[in-house]
Amino acid sequence: xxxxxxxxxxxxxxxxxxxxxxxxxLVFGIMRVVNLAHxxxxxxxxxxxxxxxxxxxxxxxxGLLVVVPVMLGLGYAIQRALLARVLDRGVLPPLLVTFGxxxxxxxxxxxxxxxxxxxxxxxxxxxxxxxxxxxxAIGWYPLIVFVVGVLAIVGLQLLFFRTALGRAFRATADDxxxxxxxxxxxxxxxxxxxxIAFGIIGLAGVFLGIRTTFSPDIGPxxxxxxxxxxxxxxxxxxxxxxxxxVILGVAHTIGGKIDPAYRELTGHLVFLLVLLARPEGLFxxxxxxx
Amino acid sequence: xxxxxxAIERATTASRLGAVAGAVLLAVLVALPFWGSSxxxxxxxxxxxxxxxxxMWNLLAGYGGLVSVGQQAxxxxxxxxLNVLADFLGLDPFLSVFLAGLVAVAxxxxxxxxxxxxxxxxxxxxxxxxxxxxxxxxxNSSMLGGGLGRSLQALRSIPRAERERLTYxxxxxxxxxxxxxxxxxxxxxxxxxxxxxxxxxRASESLGIDVFRSKLFAYLVAAFxxxxxxxxxxxxxxxxxPTAAFSVNWTAAxxxxxxxxxxxxxxxxxxxxxxxxxxxxLLADYGAWYLIVLGAVAIVVMVxxxxxxxxxxxxxxxxxxxxxxRRVRLATVVDP
Numbered sequence: 077x078x079x080x081x082x083x084x085x086x087x088x089x090x091x092x093x094x095x096x097x098x099x100x101x102l103v104f105g106i107m108r109v110v111n112l113a114h115x116x117x118x119x120x121x122x123x124x125x126x127x128x129x130x131x132x133x134x135x136x137x138x139g140l141l142v143v144v145p146v147m148l149g150l151g152y153a154i155q156r157a158l159l160a161r162v163l164d165r166g167v168l169p170p171l172l173v174t175f176g177x178x179x180x181x182x183x184x185x186x187x188x189x190x191x192x193x194x195x196x197x198x199x200x201x202x203x204x205x206x207x208x209x210x211x212x213a214i215g216w217y218p219l220i221v222f223v224v225g226v227l228a229i230v231g232l233q234l235l236f237f238r239t240a241l242g243r244a245f246r247a248t249a250d251d252x253x254x255x256x257x258x259x260x261x262x263x264x265x266x267x268x269x270x271x272i273a274f275g276i277i278g279l280a281g282v283f284l285g286i287r288t289t290f291s292p293d294i295g296p297x298x299x300x301x302x303x304x305x306x307x308x309x310x311x312x313x314x315x316x317x318x319x320x321x322v323i324l325g326v327a328h329t330i331g332g333k334i335d336p337a338y339r340e341l342t343g344h345l346v347f348l349l350v351l352l353a354r355p356e357g358l359f360x361x362x363x364x365x366x
Numbered sequence: 367x368x369x370x371x372x373a374i375e376r377a378t379t380a381s382r383l384g385a386v387a388g389a390v391l392l393a394v395l396v397a398l399p400f401w402g403s404s405x406x407x408x409x410x411x412x413x414x415x416x417x418x419x420x421x422m423w424n425l426l427a428g429y430g431g432l433v434s435v436g437q438q439a440x441x442x443x444x445x446x447x448l449n450v451l452a453d454f455l456g457l458d459p460f461l462s463v464f465l466a467g468l469v470a471v472a473x474x475x476x477x478x479x480x481x482x483x484x485x486x487x488x489x490x491x492x493x494x495x496x497x498x499x500x501x502x503x504x505x506n507s508s509m510l511g512g513g514l515g516r517s518l519q520a521l522r523s524i525p526r527a528e529r530e531r532l533t534y535x536x537x538x539x540x541x542x543x544x545x546x547x548x549x550x551x552x553x554x555x556x557x558x559x560x561x562x563x564x565x566x567x568r569a570s571e572s573l574g575i576d577v578f579r580s581k582l583f584a585y586l587v588a589a590f591x592x593x594x595x596x597x598x599x600x601x602x603x604x605x606x607x608p609t610a611a612f613s614v615n616w617t618a619a620x621x622x623x624x625x626x627x628x629x630x631x632x633x634x635x636x637x638x639x640x641x642x643x644x645x646x647x648l649l650a651d652y653g654a655w656y657l658i659v660l661g662a663v664a665i666v667v668m669v670x671x672x673x674x675x676x677x678x679x680x681x682x683x684x685x686x687x688x689x690x691x692r693r694v695r696l697a698t699v700v701d702p
């Protein structure tokens with residue numbers, strides 16, 4: 077029964093991982109850029125939550141009303157001011173710029189907030205749970221995060237396939253030159269995509285901070301989780317991302333159950349196995365070379 | 367045009383003068399143990415290991431087009447290979463520095479089989495994942511000391527002065543060897559292929575270059591250099607910790623050094639390593655600010671001066687100390 081419980085917790089954890097991964101997947105899908113600072117921006121958002129809660133005393137959930145818009149603005153600004161300048165210059169420049177941001181954010185957070193573990197406190201909801209059987213219980217909080225993860229994916233799906241903005245995203249991703257001929261401002265479109273990705277990063281950061289303790293140096297680990305989730309699920313598939321998150325979440329809880337030291341290693345090994353067996357991911361199309 | 371009216375040359379005035387100056391500098395450095403202090407030697411060992419790592423990352427990304435963020439795997443594996451070869455197998459610790467490079471190559475082959483499935487940014491994160499796997503495997507191995515690491519025992523019987531001198535000379539051989547290796551490699555057929563791939567992978571493939579093999583070759587050479595440098599670093603430090611040995615900060619330093627100095631040249635990583643150490647000494651009292659400044663400078667250079675500091679110098683003065691390209695020079699033809 078302990079194992080059933082581990083699987084259930086892993087599935088719910090997958091919702092948080094999907095939330096980590098959608099931002100990374102969105103930026104890559106539209107601009108073919110891997111944001112190496114993705115994990116550090118998640119942690120930055122969590123610390124932003126700490127600052128907002130500390131200054132105003134509101135609940136972290138209400139703090140989202142500040143954190144998410146600030147992250148949206150930050151994403152738009154970083155794209156227009158920095159990433160746009162290196163987009164057409166090959167593989168290295170966007171990687172170097174985001175890697176530089178990663179190191180800067182980690183060390184700036186270290187200077188501002190010290191290396192101490194932090195947590196966003198929301199009171200009783202993190203411990204409340206629904207008992208299913210004697211040993212299996214579903215925590216309210218993991219369930220909320222899972223639902224938010226699913227809603228984020230449904231929202232993006234609707235945005236992509238039901239709105240004019242989504243059409244502009246798809247057109248720019250497929251062929252920026254032709255999209256421009258059709259009157260799409262590609263610079264603005266790219267920046268809006270990054271802004272949306274950063275908004276989701278804001279959600280992910282605060283939900284992570286409520287769930288577990290965090291410190292400035294754990295960003296790269298979240299990047300790897302997001303990356304593995306995207307690759308397991310398959311590039312370009314939003315529902316694949318949710319499945320990827322669930323598989324990775326279950327791998328982490330099962331591995332951690334065998335021995336806490338094996339938690340992350342199990343996740344990496346499952347990722348490498350999927351890569352060997354199905355390089356395009358479970359839901360993915362073959363990757364186009366650009 | 368008559369056949370005698372032009373000449374193809376490779377050497378430049380700078381490269382000829384540079385070779386002389388380099389030989390003098392090398393002689394001075396070889397003699398350092400007789401005129402310098404042991405802290406001078408320790409600083410130079412650090413400088414030369416960083417230079418080696420930077421040259422290897424430059425070969426990988428600047429020529430092979432492989433942007434890896436997982437080269438810390440080979441630093442860590444090299445350091446641990448030194449411990450295993452010297453302490454567990456009882457081999458000569460100084461010889462083991464070079465054998466550690468071969469261990470790194472042996473592990474780089476299966477690693478390449480996995481990470482070469484990725485391209486571009488996905489290759490970058492994929493190499494990082496594999497580095498984490500190596501880190502977690504070693505940090506969980508009680509034989510290698512687990513998370514607490516271990517101290518190198520093999521050097522205990524060697525007097526301190528002799529140990530420092532030998533370590534320094536090996537570092538000098540490794541650093542100079544890394545520059546020479548990359549230089550000679552780039553002047554060879556393989557180097558020509560790599561340079562062509564850097565400019566356009568697709569065009570080089572159509573000219574009959576085996577892109578995969580050339581990239582794999584660059585990856586394996588970089589793993590060898592990384593393993594040797596890692597072993598050298600932990601021969602100097604004597605104590606190895608898995609978190610530090612497999613830290614992504616190694617790769618961060620390599621990338622920043624290469625980009626700030628000038629990617630795709632041999633002079634660039636040398637200039638970059640000098641800047642790296644000057645900044646480190648200047649900002650020694652400011653903790654994390656040092657990495658913040660380094661990261662910011664690297665971003666500024668990448669966005670506004672993508673050929674790096676050496677690129678700025680070379681463009682203005684036309685200096686080339688390590689010419690890898692051939693140029694045609696027209697002779698002044700005097701009509702009879």
